[in-house]
Amino acid sequence: MKILVVGAGAVGGYFGARLVQAGRDVDFLVRPARAELLRERGLVLRSADGGVESVPVTPVTADRLGPGYDLVVLAVKSYGFDAALEDAAPAVGPDTVVLPFLNGMRHIDALVERFGADRVYGGVAMVMTRLGAEGEIVEVGKMSQLIYGPLSDRPVVAPADVHAALDAGSYSVSLTGSARQELWNKWVFLATLGACNCLMRAPIGRINSAPGGQEFTAGVFAEAIAVATASGYPPGQDARDRADAIIADTTATTTTSLYWDLTQGNPVEADQIIGDLVARGRELGVPTPLFSLAYTGLSAYAAARA
Ligand SMILES: NC(=O)C1=CN([C@@H]2O[C@H](COP(=O)(O)OP(=O)(O)OC[C@H]3O[C@@H](n4cnc5c(N)ncnc54)[C@H](OP(=O)(O)O)[C@@H]3O)[C@@H](O)[C@H]2O)C=CC1
Numbered sequence: 584m585k586i587l588v589v590g591a592g593a594v595g596g597y598f599g600a601r602l603v604q605a606g607r608d609v610d611f612l613v614r615p616a617r618a619e620l621l622r623e624r625g626l627v628l629r630s631a632d633g634g635v636e637s638v639p640v641t642p643v644t645a646d647r648l649g650p651g652y653d654l655v656v657l658a659v660k661s662y663g664f665d666a667a668l669e670d671a672a673p674a675v676g677p678d679t680v681v682l683p684f685l686n687g688m689r690h691i692d693a694l695v696e697r698f699g700a701d702r703v704y705g706g707v708a709m710v711m712t713r714l715g716a717e718g719e720i721v722e723v724g725k726m727s728q729l730i731y732g733p734l735s736d737r738p739v740v741a742p743a744d745v746h747a748a749l750d751a752g753s754y755s756v757s758l759t760g761s762a763r764q765e766l767w768n769k770w771v772f773l774a775t776l777g778a779c780n781c782l783m784r785a786p787i788g789r790i791n792s793a794p795g796g797q798e799f800t801a802g803v804f805a806e807a808i809a810v811a812t813a814s815g816y817p818p819g820q821d822a823r824d825r826a827d828a829i830i831a832d833t834t835a836t837t838t839t840s841l842y843w844d845l846t847q848g849n850p851v852e853a854d855q856i857i858g859d860l861v862a863r864g865r866e867l868g869v870p871t872p873l874f875s876l877a878y879t880g881l882s883a884y885a886a887a888r889a
């Protein structure tokens with residue numbers, strides 16, 4: 584199976600490098616500056632236990648991209664999604680499936696509209712990685728899992744084939760028959776953590792240890808669950824318990840990519856991760872005062888950057 588990973592950042596770089604190490608046939612669609620860096624140094628991974636490795640990879644830029652891929656993995660930030668989709672489109676033929684690992688849901692609708700549900704899988708990445716100053720991928724926490732599944736019952740590439748290609752042996756993989764539910768479960772978890780981190784400017788454990796902290800994090804979580812439920816995707820008890828084990832933890836140092844971007848002065852995925860949840864809540868008559876507050880704060884930050 585020939586794989587194209589679009590974006591060699593924290594998520595695409597991490598999982599893409601693991602796929603290369605497992606012997607898969609992978610190209611990376613990147614922009615020219617990163618292509619040069621990858622040719623010079625390979626994909627540099629700094630793992631949570633301090634190890635550093637350089638994985639030789641094959642970069643390709645949009646001007647040289649052609650067809651012939653079976654699987655196109657999208658791993659760009661939501662604010663770069665539209666442009667990345669245009670760049671990646673020549674790689675998506677009638678027998679290609681596209682598998683995005685963005686947080687949130689909005690990109691799924693855009694992909695289904697463009698390619699049709701038979702050519703789109705839903706994907707969830709559970710990982711804590713950041714793009715370092717030298718373009719290296721830095722693992723900041725031990726968590727590495729991919730969950731994915733088709734969005735239609737007639738995908739152009741069989742789930743077993745996608746699963747075999749992505750099962751690289753160095754992280755957990757899970758093929759699901761309910762990809763949309765998994766996406767919502769992840770969104771509820773991530774949006775809750777992200778809103779808490781960004782409003783309180785602290786990791787989740789420190790918030791929960793502060794006066795009123797646990798009531799606050801539980802309140803944010805309840806809003807996200809209410810929107811998911813009204814949207815037809817109520818997280819099951821298992822998903823809630825897994826999320827709550829971190830959301831209510833008083834010691835966890837967990838932060839999110841959203842909070843990382845905020846503290847680094849980077850663009851933030853405020854519209855996709857928080858704003859879209861607020862908008863869906865409003866449409867469905869579900870109040871989300873805490874998420875609205877987070878969205879206002881992130882939007883003010885984004886306006887100051889512009
Ligand atoms: N980081 C994390 O721990 C996690 C992130 N996620 C989600 O995964 C998604 C990706 O995030 P993440 O990997 O952190 O983001 P990063 O910013 O680390 O990486 C995104 C990469 O996409 C590249 N890119 C953007 N546009 C294009 C384009 N047109 N062509 C080629 N490459 C392009 C950027 O390239 P360039 O270097 O040229 O700017 C960058 O290297 C987000 O939705 C995020 O929320 C999900 C789980 C965990």
Ligand SMILES: CC(C)(CO)C(=O)C(=O)O
Binds near residue numbers: 710773776
């Ligand atoms: C919640 C977490 C850490 C899990 O992968 C994440 O998705 C993110 O930081 O963007």
